Amino acid sequence: MSSALTDLLPHPIVQAPMAGGVSVPRLAAAVSEAGGLGFLAAGYKTPDGMYQEIKQLRGLTDRPFGVNVFMPQPETPDRAAVDLYARRLIAEADWYETELGDPDSGRDDGFDAKLTVLLENPVPVVSFHFGCPARDVVDALRRVGTRTLVTATTPDEARAVEAAGADGVIAQGMEAGGHQGTHRDYPETDGSGYGLLTLIAQIREAVGIPVIAAGGIMRGSQIAAALAAGASAAQLGTAFVVTPESGAHMLHKQAMTHPLYARTELTRAFSGRPARGLVNRFLREHGRYAPAAYPELHHLTSPLRKAAAGAGDAQGMALWAGQGHRMVRELPAGRLVEVLAAELAAARAALAGGVR
Structure with a gap:
């Protein structure tokens, strides 16, 4: 060095x-x-x-x-795409009994x-x-x-x-x-x-x-x-x-070697920016629909991720991990x-x- x-x-x-x-x-x-x-x-x-x-x-x-x-x-160019994604996540908010976050919480x-x-x-x-x-x-x-x-x-x-x-x-x-x-x-x-x-x-x-x-x-x-x-x-x-x-959540630590989480993918599902995480239900169901909108999607999904962690549901959490997680x-x-x-x-x- x-x-x-x-x-x-x-x-x-x-x-x-x-x-x-x-x-x-x-x-x-x-x-x-x-x-x-x-x-x-x-x-x-x-x-x-x-x-x-x-x-x-x-x-x-x-x-x-x-x-x-x-x-x-910088400003997100397509706010309509953020609104569309928010509508898609209403069912997630209902399931976890929480509210979606405010996408305009700061840039x-x-x-x-x-x-x-x-x-x-x-x-x-x-x-x-x-x-x-x-x-x-x-x-x-x-x-x-x-x-x-x-x-x-x-x-x-x-x-x-x-x-x-x-x-x-x-x-x-x-x-x-x-x-x-x-x-x-x-x-x-x-x-x-x-x-x-x-x-x-x-x-x-x-x-x-x-x-x-x-x-x-x-x-x-x-x-x-x-x-x-x-x-x-x-x-x-x-x-x-x-x-x-x-300080990682125990579910995150356990998922690193759990057989349910065999691979990682780059996804925008949780934050609107490409991030590599373990493939779980949330990533599979929403990843393909998530627009390029950071930090709007980060703010939007924050309550969902917290609620999933509180409920002990790793399938709704952002389980960030590199390809060598095993x-x-x-x-x-x-x-x-x-x-x-x-x-x-x-x-x-x-x-x-x-x-x-």
Whole structure:
């Protein structure tokens, strides 16, 4: 890893920021304490909620950590499609005895206020999802000592990240669980993204900043492959969902290896943006009808997802998971980092020794 990031972590292992309550302070602290880079997810939280989690995390570790922020979103071009989808979900609301959410509950996720908090209370790393911040945002964070990372799903997006002055780019392959961090949401490109190793190679030829690999990584040998392809570190999300420190709902943790959930798909069903999750009833019944409308659909379905979780019904929840979900290991987060680091060392030694 380049000198801009090397001093942050003994192991090239980053815990992905998973919004929705998964990436809680105790998880980020455990990862950072073990020598990885733990991350908090500010997405869907209020600015004060984000600040309180940062304070809590600082009480658990003095190791470096990161905070992930969602970029503000442009207006949805087809509001009629949102209304049509809402009518489709009325039966779901009746079934769960709840109301649909207000699709007009906000588009910027409190971005400006969160940025103010992060400038007044600097953290080691800030990453951005769903777009690329302007150069002045990156420069402002750099002035207070914060390093910046931005997710990219194509070489062109990586070029935009480098042009903005970010310290590194998170190359997110199609294998990744949760939301694809595309800078703009183009429905015509659904399902046509890059696999991780191909994306790493193309981004390495496109930019000169460090690359963090993300997408389906579950083993140290996969981290070694990503590093050999040109990445400086690997970001893992699904691997940490089942750890005891994770804030994921127990039904979500259990579904990772449950025989009912054999595969994943990219879907807009829950949020209006492509996101990879375990295939369940809600995804099967509504995915094909969901329009490209984020965050409107996220707000619309939020009460349904909460009601399903409250009722113990995983078939109505957003079970975000990467393609490697069957490979999860129920280990404490710190122990998982240690195991991954040992596997990485063994894989590198095997490569250096010419072992086949």
